[in-house]
Amino acid sequence: MWWLALHLPQLSLEAFAATLGDSSHDRPVALVADHRITAVNAAAAQCGIQPGIKRATALALSGELLLGQAAAERDAAALQAVAHAALAFTPAVTLHDTQTVLLEVHASLRLFGGLAALRRRLKETLAPLGHAVHSAAAPTALGAALLARWPDGGRGVTADLPTLRARLDSAPVWLLGPGKAHWDALQGMGLHTLADLRQMPRAGVARRFSEELLDELDRAYGQRPDPRLWVELPAAFETRLELFARADTTEQVLFGAAVLLARLVAWAGARQSRVAAFTLHMQHEPRHRESTAPSTTLRIELAEPALDPAHLQTLLRERLARITLAAPTLELRLHCHQLVHAGPPNGELFPSRGSEAEGLVRLLERLRARLGDEQVHRLQAVADHRPERASRAVPALTAVGATTEVGRAAMKLVDSALPLHRPVWLLPEPLPLSERDTLPLLDGRPLQLLSGPERIEAGWWDGTPAARDYFIAQAEDSSLVWVWRSRLPVAAGEVNWFLQGRFG
Amino acid sequence: MIQKTVWAYSSLVNASLPLFQPRLLVSVPSAATLATPVTAPLAIHPSLWRAHQLGRTGADARTTGFDALDAVLPGRGWPVQGLSELLLPHPGVGELRLLAPALAAAQVGGRGLMWFEPPAAPCAWALSALGIDMRQLVVVRARQALAMGGKGQNGQKGRFERAPPAADILWALEHALKSGHLGAVVAWLPARLPADALRRLQLAAQAHGGPAFLLRPAVARHTPSAAPLRLVLSSAGPDLLGVAVLKRRGPPLAAPLTLELPQVLSPTALARALAGRASVDAAAVSPSSTPSSTDSRS
Numbered sequence: 001m002w003w004l005a006l007h008l009p010q011l012s013l014e015a016f017a018a019t020l021g022d023s024s025h026d027r028p029v030a031l032v033a034d035h036r037i038t039a040v041n042a043a044a045a046q047c048g049i050q051p052g053i054k055r056a057t058a059l060a061l062s063g064e065l066l067l068g069q070a071a072a073e074r075d076a077a078a079l080q081a082v083a084h085a086a087l088a089f090t091p092a093v094t095l096h097d098t099q100t101v102l103l104e105v106h107a108s109l110r111l112f113g114g115l116a117a118l119r120r121r122l123k124e125t126l127a128p129l130g131h132a133v134h135s136a137a138a139p140t141a142l143g144a145a146l147l148a149r150w151p152d153g154g155r156g157v158t159a160d161l162p163t164l165r166a167r168l169d170s171a172p173v174w175l176l177g178p179g180k181a182h183w184d185a186l187q188g189m190g191l192h193t194l195a196d197l198r199q200m201p202r203a204g205v206a207r208r209f210s211e212e213l214l215d216e217l218d219r220a221y222g223q224r225p226d227p228r229l230w231v232e233l234p235a236a237f238e239t240r241l242e243l244f245a246r247a248d249t250t251e252q253v254l255f256g257a258a259v260l261l262a263r264l265v266a267w268a269g270a271r272q273s274r275v276a277a278f279t280l281h282m283q284h285e286p287r288h289r290e291s292t293a294p295s296t297t298l299r300i301e302l303a304e305p306a307l308d309p310a311h312l313q314t315l316l317r318e319r320l321a322r323i324t325l326a327a328p329t330l331e332l333r334l335h336c337h338q339l340v341h342a343g344p345p346n347g348e349l350f351p352s353r354g355s356e357a358e359g360l361v362r363l364l365e366r367l368r369a370r371l372g373d374e375q376v377h378r379l380q381a382v383a384d385h386r387p388e389r390a391s392r393a394v395p396a397l398t399a400v401g402a403t404t405e406v407g408r409a410a411m412k413l414v415d416s417a418l419p420l421h422r423p424v425w426l427l428p429e430p431l432p433l434s435e436r437d438t439l440p441l442l443d444g445r446p447l448q449l450l451s452g453p454e455r456i457e458a459g460w461w462d463g464t465p466a467a468r469d470y471f472i473a474q475a476e477d478s479s480l481v482w483v484w485r486s487r488l489p490v491a492a493g494e495v496n497w498f499l500q501g502r503f504g
Numbered sequence: 505m506i507q508k509t510v511w512a513y514s515s516l517v518n519a520s521l522p523l524f525q526p527r528l529l530v531s532v533p534s535a536a537t538l539a540t541p542v543t544a545p546l547a548i549h550p551s552l553w554r555a556h557q558l559g560r561t562g563a564d565a566r567t568t569g570f571d572a573l574d575a576v577l578p579g580r581g582w583p584v585q586g587l588s589e590l591l592l593p594h595p596g597v598g599e600l601r602l603l604a605p606a607l608a609a610a611q612v613g614g615r616g617l618m619w620f621e622p623p624a625a626p627c628a629w630a631l632s633a634l635g636i637d638m639r640q641l642v643v644v645r646a647r648q649a650l651a652m653g654g655k656g657q658n659g660q661k662g663r664f665e666r667a668p669p670a671a672d673i674l675w676a677l678e679h680a681l682k683s684g685h686l687g688a689v690v691a692w693l694p695a696r697l698p699a700d701a702l703r704r705l706q707l708a709a710q711a712h713g714g715p716a717f718l719l720r721p722a723v724a725r726h727t728p729s730a731a732p733l734r735l736v737l738s739s740a741g742p743d744l745l746g747v748a749v750l751k752r753r754g755p756p757l758a759a760p761l762t763l764e765l766p767q768v769l770s771p772t773a774l775a776r777a778l779a780g781r782a783s784v785d786a787a788a789v790s791p792s793s794t795p796s797s798t799d800s801r802s
Contacts, residue, residue: 359685360616367644367676375645379638381628391628396642420768422630424600425623448780450742451773472769474777479597479739480768501627502596503768 005144087270274305284327423501440497559753569605615687
């Protein structure tokens, strides 16, 4: 059994910093619970603020201190994200306490090429989540957890049980959970390291302090079994982030959404799948005290399921740029129910056919997100003689390579029968032309009819009959145009000639 | 052999010599030895050329499909990794028949084609008759409306009526060029563009792996542009296209070309056009007469 422990000493502060938005990191920040400081960052520690002092004292020590409320569920959500990221490496992941994640990696070492390579890849995977991680490896779970928590000598790999015991012997007593609570008493007795504690009679220690202290000591030294409950992956992803200050601009919303997207990618990676669609709910500030808070929902669907947080962020940014938010945003929630089981994205250096196609789909997705779904389309040939119905625009991403067999066969037919007798440009609405001496006028000049008439009669079956004689005509500047005259009877003063298109 | 000497005055650095003493600094061989130049600029670097010759493009140029046009373009074809600007009086002079061979060649190998804001609805049948694969063509439109046509019955406006500068299309075009996943790109842009738009597009086109065509109204010929190749197209006759090279890497073209486009007109219609009179008697074929066969061409 090989256990890898990941200790996140600054988890609460980092989870709080994610709600702040893009403000500067040099400010002293501290977390408060029950009017006492629980966690401080480096800048606050320099001002002399320590965990345990009162809130008023801390504010007196530093004028620009930013105080936030300690929230256990926010920390738990951040730790869950780290556990999900670790689940991509091994199915045996468990949470030890509020700041440590334990992985059992014995069965994964061969796949990832050794412990060092696995630790490196784990570090790369955890990098987007933005936490400071201290890791240690040991043969027992609790031993690894203690060593990871020990800032001075606990890092690195402990190869076997005797080495672990030797290292733990020199570890300080306050590493043990119960040891922290009884730290004063232990210090008064002169017990500083775990070796000292083990030399004491067991019954006496159990009676004086607690059974749990002995239990933890035995489990760390490998003398007692340490069964754990593994973390289960939820079937659907749901997370929320309550912003510290209300977000007035899109950038602030995007900063919070980036944190949520990193968690989404960690969860999807743990499930060995890619994200196909996700939904972002934004809860806004209620305008009046009594009314319900308005909310905006953005649903983003990807044509090609992806696992790249940068790409998801880009799509979200383009969609957010198109909408105007009703009110400042207070809370963000991210849902994902749709996953596609697929391998990890292609990471090769030189472009291949598959990666080119994927790149094109990403470009189309981005254009669609910015301009709208109908603005990016393909043309499909329809077998209809009426020219205005002969081409149809289909949205680009639903019709990837999807002309039907009928269409393709019909296109071959037209290739042989009518090579270039159709103009490339068709006006969306036929332009009425005035007439002089039975010749149509374009820009005030008569057109010279060169070829025709080509009679097209169609559409009697769907209520828009067209009976037209088409002529190819030459305009004043020798460009060729396609005009038609209706064969259906018209009233005396009405227009009969229309311009359908130009030969480009 | 008389050696020509070049007399120069020494600089003040060497102050030991009197000031106005001529000093031999360098000797240049006479005209006889200059007949064979020591090195040709093309041998030094592919992007160097002499002013009276056609330049070379850095990468391979794509053939246009028209030999007469290939002969006058630097690199014998459309430039790759650079913009080619075509200026038209109005859409429909034959520009797509000119571009069709290059676009069809760019689609070989499954690469895509992207059109930005075409001036009217393209007809899928006509494009596939020209050899363009519909499955690999994507059309991108901006969020603003556009109208096109000539002056019709009620004096309705047409031509290149466009809403104010198409920022959407410039953004989309830049990203499409930078992605490098497309075979060729064709964009219809207005005559008035922001000052640096074309420079940005030219820089973005360096990452593009094929030709990039910008089609603009002919009034834009008087504004400078960063595109390395600029052509002015006009209709020179039925099924004929007049091409004037406005700008290219090389000497200016003396006379405009006339290219023969793929035929739209049948031979009799062509003869009628050249004869200059409309012999298709439209009055004889009026709605009241009996219908003739569908594909009769008189």
